[in-house]
Amino acid sequence: MTYTVITGASSGIGYEAAIAFAARGKNLILVARREGKLEELKADIQAKYDVDVIVKPEDLTVSERVHGLYEDLKQYELETLVNNAGFGNFDPVAEQDLNKIQKMIRLNVEALTVLSTLFARDYENKEGTQLLNISSAGGYNIVGGAVTYCSTKFFVSAFTEGLAQELQGKGAEMKAKVLAPAATETEFMKRSLDVEDIEYEGNVKQYHTAKEMAQFLLELYDSSKVVGIVDGETYEFHLKDPLYPYVQRSFSE
């Protein structure tokens, strides 16, 4: 019995991805801070699908909890890890709240790196294993007013593309892939802007629903490509080979 782990599963793309993987018959381990939300999702999923659902409430902005989560996951056999937990911030650099920014770096960059590394270490040679990291269109294009957030996503894109090619280069079984959504109707935008509520229709020029993005994530999961990216202009979804240049190390030691 194998599991699909999804972080940030209490809302947005993570929530919809949980339902989409359950519809495929995948057993789930759902991670997020809000236990109540995870329990509701578990009940909803188990009312419709015959899958096992395990709920793990954790705050992944805290490094010790990231390691603690992975220790805890060692009792299960994993098939897929979706590093979806993350948040944004929309402020000019000079005005940004460093408390929020440091938490964002710990979550978007550090927790994703730790979980990806431990997962690759244990599962890189296991057939069918996939690591799906959620980046952003902002991980390929810097957005003014969201510079630090985009920089965390440049990290995620480079890290995941690089890992994908490293794994491929050594003939490992694990596939690493990166999803790069543009504006999506989720709680993400509220937390990024520190506002109570956003009316997407009429206010945000173009956007996908979280359900649409979860469908794109499954298209990426099914494909042999490394990058699933939403075009910021047309809002079309494209499956692509790695976008950043990649070279083998040239120095000797």
Added chain:
Amino acid sequence: MTYTVITGASSGIGYEAAIAFAARGKNLILVARREGKLEELKADIQAKYDVDVIVKPEDLTVSERVHGLYEDLKQYELETLVNNAGFGNFDPVAEQDLNKIQKMIRLNVEALTVLSTLFARDYENKEGTQLLNISSAGGYNIVGGAVTYCSTKFFVSAFTEGLAQELQGKGAEMKAKVLAPAATETEFMKRSLDVEDIEYEGNVKQYHTAKEMAQFLLELYDSSKVVGIVDGETYEFHLKDPLYPYVQRSFSE
């Protein structure tokens, strides 16, 4: 009386940059873990140049010390901040030591972001102010076997290019610039590879000395360009406009 702050000044590019700025008559605040090395450098500089040199021993992998350093710097008037402190790691992702990797992220990504943000907040409207962040050629090209290190430098490149354009867009006085060295003869490589010593000549195909890179840093300082990058093939130094695409935020709120 104004100061040039250089982090990671005890060796390598930071050490040579300190001497190069002193030769321009700039007063210095030198930051690194090793107080003895900083005191030696201070004595060497003051034997040749009539500048004030202040030594601040700090470990910038610790978040509290990063904030503590900046609090301490508030008693001085700053002109230039060189975020040079940083280290690398050369291991496949699946084999990397997470203790070292998390320290690398705290230093290369988090400390640089905190110091850049606080500096921009206080000095963005002061004429002549410059922020010089040290990235890497690996912040524009992923190097297999150094994927996580390169990802931290993708962060630095995107962050600094984005900040440069944000500052320019609002007509601020501060200039933000990014230096992207390729292989350089410094202690950096030893720490990255966890080895005692490296003989560069004969072993590393092509490299610059730290003194050459410090001269490139001053060329970048004197120029109106945002990026100073070493071509990984030819080892030529180029001054360039920002390399990553940058767009103004398109969502409304």
